[in-house]
Amino acid sequence: xxxxxxxxxxxEAHRRAVSxxxxxxxxxxxxxxxxxxxxxxxFLYLIPLLLCAAALRPWQIVGLxxxxxxxxxxxxPLQQVDGSVARMLxxxxxxxxxxxxxxxxxxxxxxxxxxxxxxxxxxxxxxxxALHLAEREENERQVRVLIETSPxxxxxxxxxxxxxxxxxxxxxxxxxxxxxxxxxxxxxYLPILKRLLHSQRGGGNMRTSVECKxxxxxGEVFLAHVWLSTxxxxxxxxxxxxxxxxxxxxxxxxxxxxxxxxATSRVLIGAMSHELxxxxxxxxxxxAALAENGAGELGQSERYLALGSLIRGLEKIAASxxxxxxxxxxAVADLDTVxxxxxxxxxxxxxxxxxxxxxxxxxxxxxxxxxxxxxxxVFINLARNSQQAxxxxxxxxxxxxxxxxxxxxxVLVRVSDTGPGVAHPESLFQPFQPGAQSAxxxxxxxxxILRAHGGGLRYEPQPQGSCFVVxxxxxxNAAEGG
Numbered sequence: 001x002x003x004x005x006x007x008x009x010x011x012e013a014h015r016r017a018v019s020x021x022x023x024x025x026x027x028x029x030x031x032x033x034x035x036x037x038x039x040x041x042x043f044l045y046l047i048p049l050l051l052c053a054a055a056l057r058p059w060q061i062v063g064l065x066x067x068x069x070x071x072x073x074x075x076x077p078l079q080q081v082d083g084s085v086a087r088m089l090x091x092x093x094x095x096x097x098x099x100x101x102x103x104x105x106x107x108x109x110x111x112x113x114x115x116x117x118x119x120x121x122x123x124x125x126x127x128x129x130a131l132h133l134a135e136r137e138e139n140e141r142q143v144r145v146l147i148e149t150s151p152x153x154x155x156x157x158x159x160x161x162x163x164x165x166x167x168x169x170x171x172x173x174x175x176x177x178x179x180x181x182x183x184x185x186x187x188x189y190l191p192i193l194k195r196l197l198h199s200q201r202g203g204g205n206m207r208t209s210v211e212c213k214x215x216x217x218x219g220e221v222f223l224a225h226v227w228l229s230t231x232x233x234x235x236x237x238x239x240x241x242x243x244x245x246x247x248x249x250x251x252x253x254x255x256x257x258x259x260x261x262x263a264t265s266r267v268l269i270g271a272m273s274h275e276l277x278x279x280x281x282x283x284x285x286x287x288a289a290l291a292e293n294g295a296g297e298l299g300q301s302e303r304y305l306a307l308g309s310l311i312r313g314l315e316k317i318a319a320s321x322x323x324x325x326x327x328x329x330x331a332v333a334d335l336d337t338v339x340x341x342x343x344x345x346x347x348x349x350x351x352x353x354x355x356x357x358x359x360x361x362x363x364x365x366x367x368x369x370x371x372x373x374x375x376x377x378v379f380i381n382l383a384r385n386s387q388q389a390x391x392x393x394x395x396x397x398x399x400x401x402x403x404x405x406x407x408x409x410x411v412l413v414r415v416s417d418t419g420p421g422v423a424h425p426e427s428l429f430q431p432f433q434p435g436a437q438s439a440x441x442x443x444x445x446x447x448x449i450l451r452a453h454g455g456g457l458r459y460e461p462q463p464q465g466s467c468f469v470v471x472x473x474x475x476x477n478a479a480e481g482g
Contacts, residue, residue, distance in 0.1 A: 025048040026068055029044045029071075049061070065116055155170045162183055163181045163183065207229040208229075210225075212224050331371040333375050336363065338372060338375050338379070339361055341376055343359065353387055357399075358401040365406075366406070367476070369453045371449070378446045383400060401415075410471050411472040412469055413470040414460070415470070450471065455472045455473060457469070
């Protein structure tokens, strides 16, 4: 607030004092006007109006204008009377004014009042403008604080591809911790920004997000996720970008994907080894029976001995696979989070396919024994199977429903649909089924994943459509049993 604002604020807070000052100034001018009968100084009455109108109320401005106009006309040189005292008393009486004085009085009153209102309105507009500028300055300060303290790198580029504005996060991201980034060509650090900026030379603005390679000043390469928009300036297109270093997210994502793949692989190896062990056991029994029931020469033949070696080799492979499958850490998953992530992944695809998703899942489901990513893949696989069944069906009602609850110490999640149903449910979980989508391993692997954590997957017959039930053990039950 400057000195003028302080004076105006003080004047508005003390209107009576200001009115008294204005009246004193008017009386002083009137006294001077009475001492100069041959000179008109009536214009001086504008001074108190100009100085005090900003702090006066409208009726006070009108009253002051009437008084100033009255005194100005009273002491106008046109009123010719000799003798100072007699002249003053005579002229203050409007009855003795010369012809035309009434018209001048009303005109001057209007002029003085208009002047006062103009000054008051000008001050009001100046005050509003000052308030607006103060608010704008505060907003700009907050925006600057927001930009400078943002954990995301924020920068703007001029039409030449040089940095105009960069916050502390941008300087840290690109390796300019102790130096300014303004004026630096961005092409050496985020080349895609310069290419996108030059692609807008023809006009039009662009808003998009991209993943690209970034490079720090030290030469270190990182994965950059960039949200950007272009805008037009007088000298050409500019660009604003928000940059996030996604390298850690990439490492976490790939690490989680590898862990999930290894967990699924162990489950699949275990399931296949279990089947292989059963086949090897049956083959070993048949091999032993041949030796007992056949001639002695059969037991000594090379082919018979080779078959025995092959069977024992299969048994060793199966045993090794089962050991690999059993070598896993106990996993606990938050079922609420897994189902929420599954919904985020599934819902857009179902909506685009014209399939309604009904979600009857209560909040607060218990933690369960399962691997987070593997369990997520189970739910996504079941939803995709339902979507494919609905797309090939001819029903008018196309709906997939998820429901969950605790029954008999187990957490059950049901995935049902209104499709044509399953013709041969007895062969659902057999691998490599003819006519199945992909390799026919989806349900087989899903059940193996759940069984590896003590759960299960079963088909529940329905009057219409199909329903699969995912069975999961609560984590606290495992802790008690362990």
